[in-house]
Amino acid sequence: MIDDDFHQDVASTLTLDIRNLHTHFDTRAGTLRAVDGVNLRIKRGEIVGLVGESGSGKSVTGFSVIGLVDPPGRIVGGEVRFQGRNLVGLEEEALRQLRGHDIAMIFQDPMMTLNPVLRISTQMVEAITAHEIVAEDEALERAHDALASVGIPHPEERLRDYPHQFSGGMRQRVAIAIALLHNPALIIADEPTTALDVTIQGQILAVVQRLVAERGTSLLWITHDLSVVAGLAHRVAVMYAGRIVEEGPVDEVLDHPMHPYTAGLIASLPSHNRRGTRLAQIPGMAPPAHDRPTGCSFRPRCARATAECEQDPPATTPAQGRSLRCFNPMPAGSQGGRA
């Protein structure tokens, strides 16, 4: 009874609830299990960092949420509950109405996300009129305000420009402005600062952080860069070989990682290493998605692996608000401490 109430309460504040998601790619080399049983929850207004190496399935997870996985990829199992509604198996038209309106996306390379042969105004106005019946000049007005809100100078002039007339950072601001046009409940950002210079990266992070906080938008920030997550996210989920191996509040996970992979990631951050010493690194490479070992996929690279690890490690809750998939977690207090 109490349990049920608790669940009701949680469900009502959850923006996104991914349950046991499987997204596979059928290729000639075999079936690639890009996403292999992912569970992830994002509350309203919460920023979650999804961290992993390239090929870990973090981007595919993001695309799966809004049904933009292209063939030969397809969602073969699980649920994506958005505001309580399961999006898996939804009609394409129903998904389209959600895209850009309730769930927006920002992509990695700002040089590639805007169509080079269409004006910025065209690309912004069409994003508005795809969901609302608005007069052209009103749509332009809104596009103008959106550009101003992300800090683009002279928006009325820049609207008439083409993407190649913007710098990379400015283009990413345009993309963010487009994503925010309809005040979506959730934004999925797929490595949006990776391609930018460090100084620009900081500016973009600040813009996103401010706007998301102002509007109470939930944010799923996909990245391979733990240091970005450290300054931005409330919670972090670490993904390895199609699964989330560890999840929890960002400070706790970074200070006291429990999964050996998380610990390895933190240890290999340059800022964590002392000058003059060798950079710590995780030995070996992530297994290819069509040829993963049984049990824990991290097993071949893990110093703590035992015979037990040949079984699938179940998801456990080692502490309040944290989850873990590991038989031999790191001893408490052994690794940690961001500088």
Next chain:
Amino acid sequence: MSGAMREQSPFRRVVADFCANKVAVAGLVTLVIIVALAVFASLIAPQNPYDLAQLDIMDGRQPPGATSMDGLVFWLGTDDQGRDMLSGILYGLRISLIVGAGSAAVAGIVGSSLGLAAAYAGGRIEAAIMRLVDLQLSFPAILVALMILAFIGKGVGNVMLALVIVEWASYARTARAAALSERAREYIEAAEGLALPRSRVVFGHLLPNCLPPLIVIGTIQVARAIALEATLSFLGLGVPITEPSLGLLIANGYQYMLSGKYWISFYPGIALLITIVSINLVGDQLRDVLNPRLQR
């Protein structure tokens, strides 16, 4: 990609990759049959179509399957001279193939040499050669060939000359591009470092490694040459009436087509079509197999 693949010789790999496409293999088999038919035309053909003594004007314009005065069956009918179309096609095929392959070979040698020379010499020689290539390629082949033949007149040799002039530029451009990218590689530098003679570097090292793209271009150019020769002959500017190629056979039947005697044009056309399509199928697959950019 795997170890087993790497152990194969390049040639074995090309053969294996080529055979992966059934349509291309069918094209290759057809092509081999066509070449054999053309080579052994004089043995296979029921009649020598150039020997006027064997022709009887009374047998003119017989439909397919008709029988001659001497009891010979005209499987594909006869033309206005009473010539057996099947024999005419086999002999015509021979001329078409000789003209097509011959001109492509000469153009290939001339063009590749100039292309390699351009790549290797650089500077003014390269600029001059490539300007000429650009000029040549900016005009359609049919126009250039037409004009050349308009001035020098028809004949097998003249047609081949015109085709060579039309075709050399493609080879030159391909050879130069391939050579430039090959030249940047280390082994050429090594050969130069050893102070090997220039000709040896070009022909011993550069050329063999530029061959794959040239082979691909060559295959496609043979098909183009055959089609162009047929077109020129159809227009009355190609081979003389005494040595009819497939194009000329088609042209001869043109005037009878309106009266419903389709076979005089139709069957040579089919032969031409099968020849060109099979060469193109082989060429397409060769391009896929030999193009390193497309290899996964």
Next chain:
Amino acid sequence: MALWLLRRLVQAGFVMLAMSAIVFIGLHAIGNPIDILISPEADQAERARAIAALGLDKPLWEQYWLFLQGALHGDLGRSFVFNEPALRLIAGRMPATLELAVTAVLLSVCIGLPLGLYAGLHPNSFTGRLVMTGSIFGFSLPSFWVGLMLIMVFAVTLGWLPSSGRGETISIAGVGWSFLTVDGWRHLLLPALNLALFNISLVLRLTRAGVRETLPLDYIRFARAKGLTPGRVIYVHVLRNILIPVVTVIGLEFGSTIAFSVVTESVFAWPGMGKLIIDSINVLDRPVIVAYLMITVALFVTINLVVDLLYTLLDPRVRLGGRR
């Protein structure tokens, strides 16, 4: 922009000059140009007069100068057959050829673009593969034979369409046009289709390749992530990008289309300049051949210039390249 245009115009002038030199040298290389340029039936007095008129008694460089001057004044000799200035003769036939070529280009876009879009969006479907296989035939088939087959099927066997001529024409500004009458269209359809066949395959393949290349790009995904309808994604975002190479290639191929109309016009007895040039070659009417060559070269140079301009207008990255 003005500078660019000026530079292109100078370049075009050089190409024309080079071609005129080649033609001139070609005329001399073959033999005595007097035999080429003057009717063999001409008597001795006529020959002498022509030699003087053409300046064949002067040194070679001066002859070339005279030839150039003649070309600039639009005087490239008289046709022996029609006894008319060669240039005027060709100009009179040009509208028929242009009508045919333009119709063929329009046909190739109207047929090639939708088929290419379909093949690009459904690359593994049966129809998609069928379309691609068909395009191989479009490339491989010699166009004169296709023309014959079109006549055989539609004119002889089915009797739906006429096999030759322009049909009824309506005259505008002293020039007859077939596309203004129903009968003219019936005559125009088969030759235009015949001439378009290669370009249909070309447009189809370009479009398909463009679609395949564009679809996986991030900006298409982003357009979909914005919630745009599939129609808008394809017809605005994908198509706008494909149009650039398609228009460029179509433009560049326009010259080839005119050149290849030589074949189509011969098959369908279409009275354009292509038919004229073949007839002239067969009767060795050389002034007409030279004039045709010079006109075609001028046409090609103009087309290349126009295509460059169009390309610049279509692609903002090129158009605004200098402004950044």
